[in-house]
Amino acid sequence: MERELKQRPPYAIASVDHALRIATMLQLEGELTVAEVAERLGVARSTAHRLLAMLVYRDFAVQDASRTYRAGPVLELAAHSRSETSRLRTLALPHLEELVEVVGESANLMIRTGDTARFIASVECQQALRVGNREGMVFPAHRVTGGLVTLAELSKEQVEAVYAPERYVERPDERPDLARLHRDLEKIRTNGFALNEGRSERGVVAVGKAVRGAEGQALAGLSISMPSVRYDPHQLRSHVAALGFATRAIENGLR
Incomplete structure (x- = not known):
């Protein structure tokens, strides 16, 4: 029997979904700016900034001197063992x-x-x-x-x-x-x-x-x-x- 495709939860929480998508992009694609994140998610820059700030707080992302964001220690450690x-x-x-x-x-x-x-x-x-x-x-x-x-x-x-x-x-x-x-x-x-x-x-x-x-x-x-x-x-x-x-x-x- 074929595996069923994943179904979107009926009560999906948009902010959680956005944060998880950002984490995935950072891990797979590399550095991103606030503007790029906002465009990819279709949200305001202020929303993208708040989401990134929470990811930084939880060590899923880090911000460098050029104000771009990249994968943080949690995502880097996830690749090991x-x-x-x-x-x-x-x-x-x-x-x-x-x-x-x-x-x-x-x-x-x-x-x-x-x-x-x-x-x-x-x-x-x-x-x-x-x-x-x-x-x-x-x-x-x-x-x-x-x-x-x-x-x-x-x-x-x-x-x-x-x-x-x-x-x-x-x-x-x-x-x-x-x-x-x-x-x-x-x-x-x-x-x-x-x-x-x-x-x-x-x-x-x-x-x-x-x-x-x-x-x-x-x-x-x-x-x-x-x-x-x-x-x-x-x-x-x-x-x-x-x-x-x-x-x-x-x-x-x-x-």
Whole structure:
């Protein structure tokens, strides 16, 4: 029997449809201006601008110095190992939920591609004041715990290649201080975990460890995050122990 053609939903939401079409165009066709997007969709330039602004906010698009838009980190990461990422998320999610029950704080799983890290799974705790769900969002790798623990697996030369100056010609302010970064990564290697106090967001503290594959390579970073007003340094050891138990459980599942 022939496959049925896809049917347009009876209650299609125009703004969602437009945003998805823009994301597809950026991924498949490359750079676009606001005027080009407006013409392709048949909408006003102001509407096209608002849609693009939301895609930029969610990291599906980025705007360069010439005010054109191109595919953002989420779309770039989507081209890499979809099946492995999906499998990792599926295996890890129950252990994130258990980790949240144990520590009473939110938990996240991240993967790194180059100098960016993407949240592929996120479980919120039940406390009124908590760190919210970041699933699907992309941050600079050196600013989030999962990115830091995977960067710590690289040699000094590999880290410097990731943050080579020529990659930041159009965004020099986004390049981290490498001397400080090397010191931070060395501390993570020594301790076996990362402590992140306000790097990605003021008022948030996170603790993380690497999730390793069968060959010992860091596949992802697992972290717990909490409001800084609730962080107690005396609980750091128990947080690290809980993370260690969760990462080993995920690793066993992967094997």
